[in-house]
Amino acid sequence: MPYFDSDRGRLHYRRWSLERPAATLVLLPGTGQHSGHYHRFAAALRPARIELWTLDTSGQGLSEGDPDAPGTLPELAADARLLLALAHAEHGSAPFLMGHSLGAATALTVAAEAHLGPAVGPDARPDIAVATEAGRDTAMTGGASPSAAPAAGGTPNPTVASGAGPDMAVDSGTSLSVAPDSAASSNVAVDSGASRDVGVAAGASAGIAGLVLCGTPRRGTEITLSPGLAVLAVHGVDDRRAPIDVIRLWTARHGSVDLREYADAGHDLLHEPVQQRVAADIAQWVLTCAR
Numbered sequence: 001m002p003y004f005d006s007d008r009g010r011l012h013y014r015r016w017s018l019e020r021p022a023a024t025l026v027l028l029p030g031t032g033q034h035s036g037h038y039h040r041f042a043a044a045l046r047p048a049r050i051e052l053w054t055l056d057t058s059g060q061g062l063s064e065g066d067p068d069a070p071g072t073l074p075e076l077a078a079d080a081r082l083l084l085a086l087a088h089a090e091h092g093s094a095p096f097l098m099g100h101s102l103g104a105a106t107a108l109t110v111a112a113e114a115h116l117g118p119a120v121g122p123d124a125r126p127d128i129a130v131a132t133e134a135g136r137d138t139a140m141t142g143g144a145s146p147s148a149a150p151a152a153g154g155t156p157n158p159t160v161a162s163g164a165g166p167d168m169a170v171d172s173g174t175s176l177s178v179a180p181d182s183a184a185s186s187n188v189a190v191d192s193g194a195s196r197d198v199g200v201a202a203g204a205s206a207g208i209a210g211l212v213l214c215g216t217p218r219r220g221t222e223i224t225l226s227p228g229l230a231v232l233a234v235h236g237v238d239d240r241r242a243p244i245d246v247i248r249l250w251t252a253r254h255g256s257v258d259l260r261e262y263a264d265a266g267h268d269l270l271h272e273p274v275q276q277r278v279a280a281d282i283a284q285w286v287l288t289c290a291r
Contacts, residue, residue, distance in 0.1 A: 001062065002014075002015065003062075003063075004082055004083070004086065006058070006078065006079045006082060007075070007078065008058050008064070008065055008071060008075065008079070009058065009063070009064030009065055010063065010064050011055065011056060011057075011058060011063040011064070011065075011079055011082075011083075012035070012055075012056040012061055012062035012063045013035060013053060013054060013055045013056060013083055013086075014035035014036070014038075014053070014054050014056075015051070015052070015053045015054075016039075016042035016045075016046070016051060016052045016053075017051060018046065018049060018050075018051040020049075021049050021050060021051035021091065022048065022049035022050060022287060022290055023049070023050050023051070023095075023096060023209070023286050023287065023289075023290040024050070024051045024052075024053065024087050024090075024091055024093070024095035024096065025045065025050055025051070025052050025053070025095065025096045025097075025098055025212070025282075025286060026053045026054075026055070026080070026083055026084055026087050026095045026096070026097050026098065027041075027052060027053065027054040027055070027098045027099070027100070027103070028054075028055055028057070028076075028080055028097070028098070028099040028100070028102075028103030028104075028106050028107055029054065029055070029056075029057060029060070029100055029103050030100040030101030030102050030103050030104075030215065030268070031057075031070065031101060031102045032060065033057075033060065033100070034054075034056045034057070034060045034061025034062075034063075035054035035055065035056050035061055036061060037271070038052065038054050038270065040270075040275065041270050041275070041279055042054075044275075044276060044279035044280070044283070045279065045282075045283050047283075048283040048284075048286070048287055050283055050286055050287070051091075053083065053086075053087050053095070055079065055080065055083050057070050057071075057076065057079075057102075057103070058070050058071050058075075058076075058079065070102070073105060073106060073109045074109070076102070076106040076109070077106055077109040077110045077113060080097070080106055080107070080110050081110060081113075084097065084110070084207075084208065088207065093209070094207040094208055094209040095208065095209060096208065096209050096210045096211070096212060096286050096289070096290075097110060097111065097208045097210075097211055097212070098211070098212035098213070098214065098282070099212075099213060099214070100214040100215055100268070100270065101214070101215045101216075101217060101241070101242070101267065101268075102217070103214075104213040104214060104215060104216040104217065104220050105216070105217055105219055105220035105223075107211060107212075107213065108211070108213070108216075108220045108223040108225070109223060110208070111208060111211050111223075111225060111226070111229055111231075112223050112224065112225065112226070208229075209230075209289060209290065210229070210230040210231065210232070210285075210286065210289045211225075211229060211230070211231045211232070212231075212232045212233075212234070212282055212285070212286070213231065213232070213233045213234070214233075214234050214235070214269055214270065214278075215235065215236070215239060215241070215242050215267045215268065215269065216233060216235065216242060216247050216250075217241070217242045218242065218246050221246055221247065221249075221250035225254055225256070225257075227254075227255070227256055228256065229256055230256060230258075230289050231254065231256055231257040231258065232257075232258045232260065232281075232282065232285045233247055233251055233257055233258070233259045233260070234260045234262065234269055234278050234281065234282065235247050235259065235260070235261055235262070235269075236261075236262050236265035236266045236267060236269055236272070236274075237261050237262060237263050237264070237265065238263075238264060238265060238266050239265075239266050239267045240266065240267065241266075241267040242267060244261065247259065258285065260278075260281050262274045262277070262278065
């Protein structure tokens with residue numbers, strides 16, 4: 001199971017690996033959710049050759065921290081930048097960034113900051129130190145081969161199962177997992193291997209290829225975007241936690257934002273009946289931008 005160190009403790013992330021993906025999408029979940037809730041989304045992206053990375057927000061899933069205090073937007077954005085740097089170093093190209101609810105507000109914060117300074121590029125990737133739990137350290141530069149990259153994926157412990165989202169089939173007494181048999185049934189390849197800690201240079205800047213927003217809260221719309229950034233916003237018409245009228249006004253002010261509305265859908269689009277259509281729209285948009 002892969003981790004990296006942030007200023008607020010060790011953070012866990014999950015990665016559904018693909019060989020030579022067409023694009024990489026880094027997902028920041030909303031409050032109370034974690035990477036184990038997104039195996040179906042990863043499976044839906046797989047035919048399009050889009051590799052999904054998902055963070056366990058501080059205090060959620062297998063990440064250290066206070067479940068009732070995930071952090072401020074600047075703190076959450078700092079954590080997201082570290083994961084973006086890892087994804088960039090793995091494939092050598094800027095990943096797409098996606099956020100749901102609180103994750104959307106965090107993604108907007110990252111995007112606003114990323115366009116104020118230089119993005120991480122092929123010649124400016126951070127050095128990465130991979131430390132196995134056995135204590136062996138390996139220094140790895142951005143030019144390291146993929147085989148030297150940290151293994152990812154893993155199975156959360158049973159204490160996380162109570163937080164399972166509606167898309168997870170979890171029997172009583174079993175752990176919330178994307179285990180090898182579960183991954184096979186979903187046609188998703190999940191990296192396996194020893195637990196590893198990943199350290200990223202603290203000053204790493206996160207460049208992004210584009211931004212995907214889901215269930216964007218009102219405070220996210222207070223952030224001004226760079227006009228050159230490609231943005232897809234997916235939103236349920238019946239979203240009561242983040243009413244769609246707010247996002248409609250916000251997207252009208254930003255010509256680079258593509259708004260997709262889903263009738264008879266609420267706040268958590270990737271766990272609702274429209275999830276397959278939403279995933280297909282996201283995949284098509286990402287591939288179009290990646291070309």
